[in-house]
Amino acid sequence: MLSFILILLAAFFFTGVINRTKSILSGRKGPGIFQPIKDVIRLFKKGVVYSKTTSFIFQIAPTIYFSSVIMAMLVVPFGQSKGIISFNGDFIFFANVLALGKFFSIIAALDTGSSFEGMGASREALYSMFAEPAFFILLGSMALLTGQTSFQEIFAEMHLGSSISYALAVLSAFVLGMITMIENSRMPIDDPKTHLELTMVHEVMILDNSGFDLGLILSAGLLKFSIYGALIVNLFIGMFPYEYTIPMFFAIQILVAIIIGTIESFMARFRMSHNAQFIFALTSVSLLIFFGVLMILGKFI
């Protein structure tokens, strides 16, 4: 329950902090950190426009996308407190329930009959396919290290391990951070600020969404950021008491947001054709983690 509330709170400022970082680094004053939330609220108040090509799929897809993110949020733990839903193998559920949202956002994009949105859908399907192995191997190696298979127990046990496990945690944080960037369509995979449809991935898929539906999609995006942020936080807080972990949670979330903002300010987007290779390279980083775990467990003899 605690993690649910914390993630919700973090979602309020996470994207705002990224934008603020970017604006400061580029010498602009920039919007306030609550601007993304204000945008979403504004959208919730607006009416909707549907394309005449679309069917009911286009209308239910944002809802399903949003609920899939909510369900993924429910399994994320916070330190010693479990997520609202917690069971052995819940990280499989986490990944697959997010896939449900992806499935629907892809077919909703195809529903518009637009060539731009088809392009975005095609890219999204391909990239998310390549990102998944990294996540599964990462969690798999943690499961191997700790002997547990649920999020909360994995994170709790990992803290109790040796100091090498902290080194692994840093590497894992890197992988999770990159997955965050891919899942949320940020640099260097996707440029949310581009103005050319041909170079977008996620933005081009939601070109035709408007009003409440667009609000749902954007708020799901905000939540996704803080969900992955929370996963990264969990790598480090372990079994510390709450009075330390809760400030740590916000500190790490803000740190992650600032890092993302910095990366976006100083990096250009990759060429589309190189994205797939780059994403798949993440899998090899998680393989490194896997072999690191093997070394800790002394299986390399």
Place this chain on the structure above:
Amino acid sequence: MTLVIVFILICITGVFLIPFLKVKMKGIVALMAVAVNTLISGYLAVLSLTGQDISYSFPGSLITGAIPVRIDALSGWFILIVNFVFITGGWYGLFYMKAYQDQRKKITLHAIAFLLLHSAIISLMAIQNSIAFLVAWEIMMFSAFICVTFEHEKEVTLKAGINYLIQSHICVVLLVSGFLWVSYKTGSYDFQAISTFSSSQTGGGALFLFMLFFIAFSIKSGFVPFHTWLPYAHPAAPAHISGIMSGVLIKSGIYGIFRMLLLIKADFTAIGYIILAISVISGLYGVMLAIVQHDLKKLLAYHSVENIGIIGIGIGIGCIGLGNGNMIIASLGFAGALLHTLNHALFKSLLFYTAGMVYQATHTLNIEHLGGLIKKMPQTAILFLIAAVAISGIPPFNGFISEFIIYTGLYQWMQVASLGSLIVILSMVLGLVLIGGLALLCFTKAFGIVFLGNARKELRHEVKEGPIFQFLPLYLIAFFILFIGLFPQLFLNILKWPVGLFTGMTGYAFDSIPGKTFEALNSISWAMWGLILTALIIFSIRKLVLHKRPASIGSTWGCGYVAPTAKLQYTAGSFVRAYVKLNKPTLLFSKNEKGVDGLFPAESHYESHAYDKLEKWLIDKPVKVIKSFLKRFSFLQNGSLQSYILYGVLFIIGLIFIPMILDKISLFIDFLKHL
């Protein structure tokens, strides 16, 4: 005993009755016979799944020996799956075949073959005698052949059918040699003889015997590289037969593998690794080729290969568990495999039936020609969508459950694995995740291009939904797809009997096995409900909010361009283009293009077809070599009667004189020896 005899009698009566009926009645009578037989076999199967095995013994004949008929929990589980798919498929087929009512003879043959196919598959799963098993196997294959080649006037169909028939007979050769080997050594055709024979073998004998059967059954079930008949046979058949073939027929191979695992006492660890290797390749290869198919049914056929691979991974994990003596891993593997067998039967048959609906309405299965069907065929679209989400292993449907169990088996195995097996586990996890991701790519393509957007080609006739009664079985299947997703515990509770046969813990509830692994399914059930509930709540909030604000209708954003045509839409080919580019080494394309050139270009076109690289190397090339070798003897078949009579005379002369000469030679040798 009486029930079994009634079962056979109903089948025989049906077969002899059908030719004398009116065209309309033929299908109905066949379906009724199947239904009665379903009740009988289903009753026995349910008994066996509550722990009461049924066994009878027919006296048989001098050659076969006694024919035991035994329905244990494993048979029971498969019989229930077969029955469900046959009833829904038969019902759906009644309507599908309406368009062909004028072809009386073909309908007769089809109805008879349908009934025989059902009886043969059910008998396969109960018979415990090798000769009787082979007889049932042959009946199954031939009736399936007749069912597939319903439209035999089309060359493609006939070719696909014959391809299937030949490959199935390679499988029979292997089966026969396996069975004969056992009976030669033990003198019995009873299945128990296989068990006693294999346990008496030392060294690799038992493993070799298992591999013989495994290859035979994997031809039937379509493991790579024995899958090449499958993508031809499935699209050629009428939709209900495709559904049955994919849902049930290839599962008879899976049943065979399970049965042999029960009978043969071999080194399970080695078997497990072999099965895992073949399965993960099947899974990946199947889905990789599925993505580039443009024929909807062919795409689904390649997905059967993929799902057989997933089932195989489950079986492999189970074997490893048996080999290590770790019954939790074994239970997880086998339970996942058995549940996925059911799940695949459900969503794949639903996919084929909806594809049949699309074919009936549009007369084409080429994805590139379709589009926007959801507006004219909303029911078909929703049913296809449910099955598509389920087959991608996404909650809240059944595909997720079985894949989850298999994943759990892998992670459970990981805790006790050595370095070597950890690498295997790693590649399995990698394989399964990639399969899931590729399936998502494939089915967003299939659903998105066929049902969404605008029609890509003008169709000359009106597109409309089929009759509501045709949809009844489809809704029933969709219900079960959701039901398994929402209440997985119920099905796992049934599975404790068949899984118990392997682990030796017959009848133990899964909960009582140490470890918290199986409790997870309760939480998953909650999570699934939560997902549906959340979606409903958000949807009603959305509805409430938007209630006051009427939606306005505009056109799709075209980047300022206001007159887009349907041709501007993304096609199936362009949707997977990035994937195809990445995967170039494994794929094979034949292109047919005429480019745009000159100042005044004439008509141009571009067409590409994916071809199976393995098929090229494993089937086409060897066949070509054999053909060119045999062609040297083609002068023998010259068509003149005189030569044929000469062959006959030569043969008779040879028959008489060769023994005589041999006799003389041996006499001569004897004479020499005496000297």
